[in-house]
Amino acid sequence: MIARQRGAPDVRQARQAxxxxxxxxxxxxxxxxxxxxRGALSAxxxxxxxxxxxxxxxxxxxxxxxxxLNNVVEHALSGGADGQIDLRCRRAxxxxxxxxxxxxxxxxxxxLPEGHLPPxxxxxxxxxxxxxxxxxxxxxxxxxxxxxxxxxxHMRFRIALPE
Amino acid sequence: MxxxxxxxxxxxxxxxxxxxxxAAVAIQFKDRMRAExxxxxxxxxxxxxxxxxxxxxGLGAIVAVMKQLAAxxxxxxxxxxxxxxxxxxxxxxxxxxxxxxxxxxxxxx
Numbered sequence: 387m388i389a390r391q392r393g394a395p396d397v398r399q400a401r402q403a404x405x406x407x408x409x410x411x412x413x414x415x416x417x418x419x420x421x422x423x424r425g426a427l428s429a430x431x432x433x434x435x436x437x438x439x440x441x442x443x444x445x446x447x448x449x450x451x452x453x454x455l456n457n458v459v460e461h462a463l464s465g466g467a468d469g470q471i472d473l474r475c476r477r478a479x480x481x482x483x484x485x486x487x488x489x490x491x492x493x494x495x496x497x498l499p500e501g502h503l504p505p506x507x508x509x510x511x512x513x514x515x516x517x518x519x520x521x522x523x524x525x526x527x528x529x530x531x532x533x534x535x536x537x538x539x540h541m542r543f544r545i546a547l548p549e
Numbered sequence: 550m551x552x553x554x555x556x557x558x559x560x561x562x563x564x565x566x567x568x569x570x571x572a573a574v575a576i577q578f579k580d581r582m583r584a585e586x587x588x589x590x591x592x593x594x595x596x597x598x599x600x601x602x603x604x605x606x607g608l609g610a611i612v613a614v615m616k617q618l619a620a621x622x623x624x625x626x627x628x629x630x631x632x633x634x635x636x637x638x639x640x641x642x643x644x645x646x647x648x649x650x651x652x653x654x655x656x657x658x
Contacts, residue, residue: 420573420606445632452604456572506641510616515609518640522605525639 410437410477416455418462418469418488423455426473434475439482440548447482447545450527453519454486454541462490462539481528481544488539498532498541500524550577554585560656561589564596570607578607582614591622596652598628603636612642623647627655 412433416422427448434444455471463469472487501520506513523530527543534540551566563585570578586593595611597603603611615624627649629637637643649655 420571424569424571424573445635448602449604449632449636452571452602456604456606459572503640506644510620510645513612513616513645515613515616516605518605518608522636522639 410434410439410475410482412475413473415470415472418459418466418471418490420456420459423452423459423471426455426471427451430473430475434482443482443545443547446526447484450523450543450545451484451486453523454543457519458486458488458490458539462488462493464490477547478544480549481546484543484545486539486541489537490539492534492539493532496532496534498523498530550574550581552578552581552585556589557656559590560592560594561586562594562596562652562656564598564652565600568600569602570600570610571602571604572606575606575610579610579613582610583617586614586618586622586624593618593622593624594627594649594652594655595624596627596655597633598630598652600633601630603633605636605640608636608640608642612645615646625649625655627652 412430414426414429416426430451431444431448434447451473455473458471459469463471469488469490474485476483499520501522501524503521504514504517523543526545528546530541530543532539532541552563553566554561554563556562563582565578567574595614611626618624625647628651629648634643637646637648649658
């Protein structure tokens with residue numbers, strides 16, 4: 387009983403100390419190439435870790451952002467060295483908000499792909515070698531949205547933080 | 550991309566000595582794996598225990614390597630860590646590969 391009385395405030399303080407602070411703000415601009423995406427992801431995950439964002443949230447963020455950014459590199463910018471990608475992350479309410487802007491080609495049809503996963507058949511020779519990106523994004527990110535403005539692509543999504 | 554391989558009595562074990570198989574190294578990984586698996590026993594085990602992150606490009610490269618192996622050769626995986634295991638499950642590619650918790654488990658099976 388005594389131990390519980392003594393322990394309770396410590397646990398509360400520990401939880402408060404572990405909670406990510408509201409002032410998370412991160413901004414990076416990268417050239418549109420895969421190794422720059424890797425560097426940006428490394429900088430972002432390092433920042434989130436330093437702000438006590440829980441590891442599962444960081445892991446989800448890394449999967450989603452890798453797919454979104456690689457899609458920009460491969461499709462909107464086609465791996466060209468002169469394309470720029472802008473990544474912003476901030477804390478808003480109970481989640482992390484992400485905004486990705488690039489000056490590449492518009493998304494075909496002006497909307498985000500639905501993200502159906504490629505079917506898995508029985509034959510090894512028919513297995514898919516890609517096409518999972520938007521399926522992963524749709525399953526792991528909240529409220530993904532896209533619009534084109536000022537000749538740029540703008541994509542947003544949220545990743546929830548635990549209460 | 551640092552890979553190392555060794556051949557046991559019935560299996561070729563290829564270990565990925567890198568933390569990521571992603572879009573930046575997917576093509577290099579495929580080329581290096583093709584060279585490593587050109588010859589050897591029918592059983593190929595890809596040890597991913599040092600890999601922390603695989604994106605869809607990396608996953609596609611792993612599938613492509615498996616497809617390149619001529620039957621009856623088949624690739625198995627071992628040591629999938631948290632986020633890597635998650636990507637395999639989310640894409641249902643966990644149902645395609647024979648996956649072992651560790652390399653020791655794979656060699657004992």
